[in-house]
Amino acid sequence: MHSLKIKDLSVCIDNKIILNNFNLEIKSGEVHAIMGPNGAGKSTLSKVIMGDENYKVINGDILFDDVSILNMSVDERSHLGIFLAMQSPMEIEGVSNADFLRTAVFSKDQDNFKLLSFIKELENTADKLKINRDFIHRGVNEGFSGGERKKNEVLQMYMLKPKIVLLDEIDSGLDVDSLKIVGQNITSYQKDSKCAILVITHYQRLLDYIKPDFVHIMVNGTIVKSGDSSLVKEIEKNGYEKVEQKSEITSTCIVKDILNNE
């Protein structure tokens, strides 16, 4: 049983506060969905959990199994079992997917790494995700379409076997069929591994496949409302306007408090 606890987290970039007093706890086997308007800080949250150095944590803590990870490097967090499927996966010139994944898996497994079983697993997973096997030997995301890049992220997730999976708009750029494949495969991995999932999305369509146990609405860098999957339907129907209005007064007060403490 693993847990990721985010406690009173406030984060800024270029003196602008993006996350303020953010609190969330995710445990193994749970699926949390975060929704919110553009600029709410959803992607920032996922990058900060992963350890992106562009963001400055000014308050609070992130705990993995009750141990702070704030001082850990990005790769150390990855070795703990945290995985971020990115909204815009990078294109890496000249580095083949296979070489990249081999280095990544070897870096994690070290002495337990077995090349033959790695190749077999990689090919089987590619088949499962309906990724052409040729893609394995092509440069990482080089010339990939938006959908192929997202499938590639899921392929990496399968190979690295994380305990906490952060999915940052994994549904963007996916056509209907690809969305189904990606959604079903993530759910299947979650069921088998009992990992925890944090899905960041704008739309209900992904949550039709990855059924969330908890849904949180994030506005101005903080969670303003939590509930079950019925909240998704409410947002689809009414939009964020109502929750945004409610949150404005509270968040202004929190930002003032943080700046005063700084």
Next chain:
Amino acid sequence: MNKILIDKEVIEQKIVSNKIVVESVPCASFFGITKVKIKVLKSCNLWIDYILDDNRLDVTIDINDKVTLNLYEYKKGDKGKVRCTFNIGEKSIVNIEKFGEVKNIKEMIITNLNGSGATFNYNFKSICCEKETYDFVIRHNCLKTVSNIKNNAVNILDGKISFQVSSYVPNKMKECVVNQYNRIINLTDNKCEIRPNLYIDEYDVVANHSALIGGFNTDEIFYLQSRGLSKEEANKLLITGFLLSDLNSKILTNKIKKKIKRFWR
């Protein structure tokens, strides 16, 4: 494959076909310059090894019309100056893959695209440890000629590398394609230089030039680290990808890999 070894005085040849003619002039008669003339008569692959030991080389490669030449070049040594001239005929294609391990080198590459439809594809890789200077002159002397210049270099230790790439398209040379892509990953505080020049006197031309000097994108490093690679592993992987991109020659690939291994364990 056809092979030529060009040294200070000795030129070894292993020409396995009658598609290439090699002529050389003894160095003494040209003020210490070794002159070599290579004529490519038919489509073929050619490997040239250069050994530079404080010597000066002047190499001219004439390519007949309607010929495809795949040229692989490898240079090693301490110091030297090289001038290499390509004269490319009508509808001929020259594909060059090249890697150098000369500590101190000054090189000039002159390309004359003399026939309509002539194409020059140049792909150079280097890990610079001391001083390397490369000057390119690409003359589009005919209609519909194409040049694609790609220089990828990593600058380390006491390295100072510079590229000056000048492409010329005179008036009335329509439908030419001129591309330059130059990138130096500078891992030192030393000054590196790229001058991508386009001298074009014709409207009907497609031209692109780029010059990048700096490190790798921090987002790329973050992406690789988020998959469990340490910063060192991420850098090594990016350097490997950068230097091996678009290379077909396994021999050159292995030479580059060996050098990468020496500096990035």
